[in-house]
Amino acid sequence: MDNNRQGAKASYVALVFFIGLWLILPSAVRRFNREAFAEFQAPALHLVGKGRDLARYWELKSRSPEELVAASRDLARINAALELKLHSLDDARKENIRLREMLRYPQSTEFVTVVARVSIRETSSWWQRIVIRKGRSDGIRPGCPVVFGDRVIGRVSTVHLTTSEVDLVTSPGFRCTAFLEGDDQYHVVHVSGRAGLSLSAPRAVVSIIPLEYNPPAGQIAKVMTTGLGGVFPSGLTLGTLEAGVQSTAEKHMQTGALTPAKELNFIQEVSVLIPKYPTAGEILLTPAGKPEEFR
Amino acid sequence: MKDVDGQNPSAPSDPISAWRLRAIFLLFSAGFIYVAVGLGYRQLIQNDALNDQSENQSRRVVIRPPSRGKIFDRNGYVLVDNRVRWSVKADLLALQPEFRKEYLDLLNKEKARFPDRRPDYDQLQQTARLNVLNAWLTKIWFVIDSTNQKAAKGSAKVKSTPNLHPEERMVHPDALRKHLNERRALKFPLILDLAFPNSGHAVTPEEGNRAVARFIEQFPVHGPITLEADMVRSYPNGKLAAHVLGYVRDSDILKGQLDDVVESEFVNFQKLGYTGKKGADGIEATYNEVLSGRSGWELWTKTSSGYNKDLLKFSAPIQGANVALSLDxxxxxxxxxxxxxxxxxxxxxxxxxxxxxxxxxxxxxxxASQPSFDPNEMADRVTQIYFDQVNADGGWLNRxxxxxxxxxxxxxxxxxxxxxxxxxxxxxxxxxxxxxxxxxxxxxxxxxxxxxxxxxxxxxxxxxxxxxxxxxxxxxxxxxxxxxxxxxxxxxxxxxxxxxxxxxxxxxxxxxxxxxxxxxxxxxxxxxxxxxxxxxxxxxxxxxxxxxxxxxxxxxxxxxxxxxxxxxxxxxxxxxxxxxxxxxxxxxxxxxxxxxxxxxxxxxxxxxxxxxxxxxxxxxxxxxxxxxxxxxxxxxxxxxxxxxxxxxxxxxxxxxxxxxxxxxxxxxxxxxxxxxxxxxxxxxxxxxxxx
Structure with missing residues (x-):
């Protein structure tokens, strides 16, 4: 009985000791520990993702040959259409390069694209965060935009060696500037995520909408990136502006709700756009008081 | 066990000792009773008053000035408007750990350099704050100057915003000291009017939009540096009808309004007001009451150092009424x-x-009266140079x-x-x-x-x-x-x-x-x-x-x-x-x-x-x-x-x-x-x- 009590006491003492030790450890050591834990966790995250891919594979294997043939035929048609698009895009790109050379304009390719699978998406932060299977070793840096096709998914918030965390458009940590479809004056509006319950509808807010803006009647206005902020290329879709835009309390501006792209709910694969110049995330990570480091 | 005298050694040898013990017991009892009664008195009788006092000391009401009403011409054309002013501000409370770290670094350096001299702690604190804020300011400008980031990899030529002298991109020590003395609770403005053309930060509206967009997209949402919007007076036509429209100037009139605008339960709280504006000339002055609107308020908790901490409640200001002029x-x-x-x-x-x-x-x-002045120059704070220049020309007189x-x-x-x-x-x-x-x-x-x-x-x-x-x-x-x-x-x-x-x-x-x-x-x-x-x-x-x-x-x-x-x-x-x-x-x-x-x-x-x-x-x-x-x-x-x-x-x-x-x-x-x-x-x- 006494031994048990002593053992319990020893456990508490050990707990207090380790908590105390953690508190007094230098921040570099604590950061290392956190990083090490993230890297230790990474294979497990990979395994979860791979397991899900495998489940999908076996699910497809169970389909009948007729279904697969039909799917293959549909895919072939889509491929053919995409091939055509690809050709025209390639022609447009070449024309663009030629014109830029002729006018001595700098080439516009400022991003390198890295494709990444979604490794894990926790239910508790469904509309806030995803983890992808690419990290520092793939050149990903904090602040890089994350897209799916022409739709914005979010931006990289934390980078580990082989994984990265992405704040989604609907995360409270996300914000960017946008143009509204149908606004001839190209007023710059702000889009920011809002915290919401995991199983509730995703939430993001469009603010600073000028009073003179009226969404086209009966149409859904797309909300698109401006390209002014230096993070997202221009013209990417953030979502659509819901009906029912309202004036602010002081009646200077309007605010509205953003419906994000539907892919945000079941996203499996994303593209990370890595700019060729340092991202703000990197700049802000430099210690305060040492501004000369990036001058 | 007894001693040689046959007496028990543990018994009190002296009747005075027992008396002493009783006296000590009584003393302690009286003390405990005093504490208990005092506690009861404070808990049961003074409870409400003390609660009020505690709330009053830990909360603060911040008064927000309203936007002024617009002024139109007879055809509904806007002559005086309000525009959004984007300002980059530093949350001094959130920056406290950085201030502390920088202060300790400076203190150690100072002690190592002059071991026999007592450091000037106040000066070191001020220097630490300035160093931290200037470091942030440098980062902000780096992010806002769009070409700098590209230049870091050599893909574009460096072009910094030309309007500001490097010294103007630093925090002015007097401004910081004044803010800490008078408005410590509010965020410290690092850059005022980031997006306004010709304000020194942007040359064109496009550059202004770009500066705001770069900040919005590149700075963290919940960081110590924030972008805040407020409304300032705008005269879209510059000098047009300046003598009729007039201009506005800073006003402490809000202080007089405090008791009118806040709910009665907050009346005894400490209050702090942003600087408001009142009409100083023209219609802005003569129809000031109509244009002024009603202030709003925010209820904040405050820290022991006097900083605002959490926003508990607020009431939005109400914009002033519009005025339609007969001018065409x-x-x-x-x-x-x-x-x-x-x-x-x-x-x-x-x-x-x-x-x-x-x-x-x-x-x-x-x-119309000539010479004239540009009311936009006075919308925020008029410089003595501009005032003297208009004065020398006789521009203030409505001829x-x-x-x-x-x-x-x-x-x-x-x-x-x-x-x-x-x-x-x-x-x-x-x-x-x-x-x-x-x-x-x-x-x-x-x-x-x-x-x-x-x-x-x-x-x-x-x-x-x-x-x-x-x-x-x-x-x-x-x-x-x-x-x-x-x-x-x-x-x-x-x-x-x-x-x-x-x-x-x-x-x-x-x-x-x-x-x-x-x-x-x-x-x-x-x-x-x-x-x-x-x-x-x-x-x-x-x-x-x-x-x-x-x-x-x-x-x-x-x-x-x-x-x-x-x-x-x-x-x-x-x-x-x-x-x-x-x-x-x-x-x-x-x-x-x-x-x-x-x-x-x-x-x-x-x-x-x-x-x-x-x-x-x-x-x-x-x-x-x-x-x-x-x-x-x-x-x-x-x-x-x-x-x-x-x-x-x-x-x-x-x-x-x-x-x-x-x-x-x-x-x-x-x-x-x-x-x-x-x-x-x-x-x-x-x-x-x-x-």
Whole structure:
């Protein structure tokens, strides 16, 4: 009985000791520990993702040959259409390069694209965060935009060696500037995520909408990136502006709700756009008081 | 066990010891009882009061000023607006760990460097704060200057925003010290007005948008550095109608409003107000109460160091009401552009004023005064340099309503009316007008050296014959001339507000002139101590001598004549339901032929007389020019006048233009002031045709 009590006491003492030790450890050591834990966790995250891919594979294997043939035929048609698009895009790109050379304009390719699978998406932060299977070793840096096709998914918030965390458009940590479809004056509006319950509808807010803006009647206005902020290329879709835009309390501006792209709910694969110049995330990570480091 | 004396050693050896123990016990008991009673008293009886005190000490109400109402012209065109001002601010509470770390670094360095000297802890703290804030500021500029990031990889040429000197991109120590002393609870502004063109941070609206977008997208949402928006006054047309619109200045009036705006339960809390604005001139000042709105408030918890921590509750400010002016932006613009073309030998615009009224309602369609100022320069905080510059140019004076001038030949309309009403002359009487007229042994000259010969009323007005007026003025007498001028209200205060309006100002525009002079015998005796002479009458009859009035009075006079009445009540406020009745107005008191002759004379002035240089083909209008003399630095210079109405057959607008000539500049009514009148009429016609 006494031994048990002593053992319990020893456990508490050990707990207090380790908590105390953690508190007094230098921040570099604590950061290392956190990083090490993230890297230790990474294979497990990979395994979860791979397991899900495998489940999908076996699910497809169970389909009948007729279904697969039909799917293959549909895919072939889509491929053919995409091939055509690809050709025209390639022609447009070449024309663009030629014109830029002729006018001595700098080439516009400022991003390198890295494709990444979604490794894990926790239910508790469904509309806030995803983890992808690419990290520092793939050149990903904090602040890089994350897209799916022409739709914005979010931006990289934390980078580990082989994984990265992405704040989604609907995360409270996300914000960017946008143009509204149908606004001839190209007023710059702000889009920011809002915290919401995991199983509730995703939430993001469009603010600073000028009073003179009226969404086209009966149409859904797309909300698109401006390209002014230096993070997202221009013209990417953030979502659509819901009906029912309202004036602010002081009646200077309007605010509205953003419906994000539907892919945000079941996203499996994303593209990370890595700019060729340092991202703000990197700049802000430099210690305060040492501004000369990036001058 | 007993000792050698047979006594128990553990028992108290001395009865005093037991007494001592009891005393100590009682003392402690009394202490505990005191504490318990005190605790009970505080918990049970003083509970509510202490709770209130605790809340009062840990919470603070921050008053937020409202946006001012907008000012429109008569067509709904925005003359004064509010715009969003984006400012980058530092949350000093969130930066405390960084301040502390930097402070300890500096302290260690200081101790290592001067081991025997006691460090100046306050100075080190201040330096630490400055270092941290400047480091953040450098990062902010780096992120905002869009080309810098690309340049880091050598893909583009470095181009920093050129408007700011590097020192202006640093935190000013005095500004930080002042903020910590006075407004520690609020965020510290690192960059004010990030996106406003020509504010030093952006050159064009596009650059402004880009700067804001870069901050929004690149800085973390919940970091210590935030981008905040507030509303500031904006005058989209710059100097246009500046004397009418006025400007705003900082105001602590919010402090007086605190008890009015917050809920009664917060009244005893500590309060802190952002600096508000109040009107300092023009409509901004005279309609300040209407435009001001109602402040909002925020309830914050505060830390022991005095910083705001959490926002608990808030009430949004309510914007002030809008004001619609009677001005027509197009006519106003035409007037100011035309005035700006009148320059002296150095190319500097001459001091001048122009007014255009609606003949029937008296609403002012244009009211311009030159030189002027840009109210945007005062929207945030005016610099002493700009203030002195405007002051040196005489730009603060609204010459249209505050400038007092001798009306010159435009006064001949009054002389003629007085003569006609006193039956000293009739509309078709002809007077012989030579090159001069002897009055009191002195030859009063005609401005044409050969004279005008046989002159009737119409010809007099067309050619502006002086000798005709000397004769009629002498026949009528100074008292009748003065009485007639007063009947037309040339010395009456104008722009009085209807009583139900803002009771902080009694006039629609600030300080309109009240010291107009219509001289008579008593006046001269009073101011000069001399008796009135015929020479004084002759001078008065041509609008010289002691006469002083404003361009707005002359515009009202001409509007009254156009309607066949004696008074016009001008107003700068647009009221679509205005009935066209004018306070104190009575019929002009002339027969139809007399009134027709008066009007026809003014039409001939434009068609063939002194204003023919500004005739408008296809648009006949009536006018009377004037060129009076005034003394500038002891030497004679000329004032150029033109008054009139248009169109000639159905008057809709009345106008008056005045230009202050300089010693080295030849200035004449028709030639100098006329083009401004012509441009205003053309602009009015163009606007009327569009409607």
């Amino acid at each position: 932006t197009k006519i106003q613009k035409a007037a100011e552009e035309a005035l700006a073309k009148i320059v002296d030998s150095q190319g500097k615009p001459l001091p001048a004023a122009a007014v255009m009224l609606d003949v029937n309602t008296g609403e002012i369609l244009a009211l 249209a309503t505050q400038g007092l001038y001798a009306p010159g030949s435009t006064f001949k309309l009054i002389t003629a009316t007085a003569g006609l009403r006193a039956n000293k002359i009739d509309w078709d009487d002809i007077l012989d007008c030579g090159p001069s007229y002897m009055v009191g042994g002195r030859a009063f000259p005609e401005h044409d050296p050969v004279g005008y010969g046989q002159v009737d009323l119409e010809k007099m007005l067309a050619v502006s014959c002086n000798v005709w007026n000397y004769q009629v003025g002498l026949r009528t007498g100074p008292e009748s001339l003065a009485k007639e001028a007063r009947r037309f209200g040339l010395d009456a205060p104008l722009l009085r507000k209807p009583s139900e309006h803002d009771n902080h100002s009694t006039t629609e525009l600030p300080n309109p002139a009240t010291r107009m002079v219509i001289p008579d015998r008593a006046y001269k005796q009073r101011v000069a101590g001399e008796p009135w002479t015929d020479g004084d009458t002759a001078n008065t009859s041509i609008g010289q001598g002691y006469l002083l009035t404003t361009p707005l009075h002359m515009a009202c006079l001409i509007a009254s004549i156009a309607r066949g009445e004696t008074r016009t009540t001008p107003s700068i406020i647009h009221d679509p339901g205005r009935d066209g009745r004018h306070a104190g107005a009575e019929p002009i008191g002339l027969t139809t032929p007399q009134l027709n002759a008066l009007r026809e004379g003014m039409v001939r002035c434009v068609e063939e007389g002194t204003a023919k240089i500004v005739r408008i083909p296809g648009l006949p209008y009536a006018a009377k020019t004037g060129t009076s003399e005034y003394f500038k630095k002891g030497e004679k210079a000329h004032l150029a006048w033109i008054v009139g109405y248009a169109p000639a057959d159905n008057p809709v607008v009345a106008f008056c233009v005045l230009v202050e000539g300089q010693l080295d500049t030849s200035t004449w009514g028709g030639k100098t002031a006329g083009p401004v009148a012509r441009d205003m009429i053309l602009s009015w016609r163009s606007a009327a045709d569009e409607k």
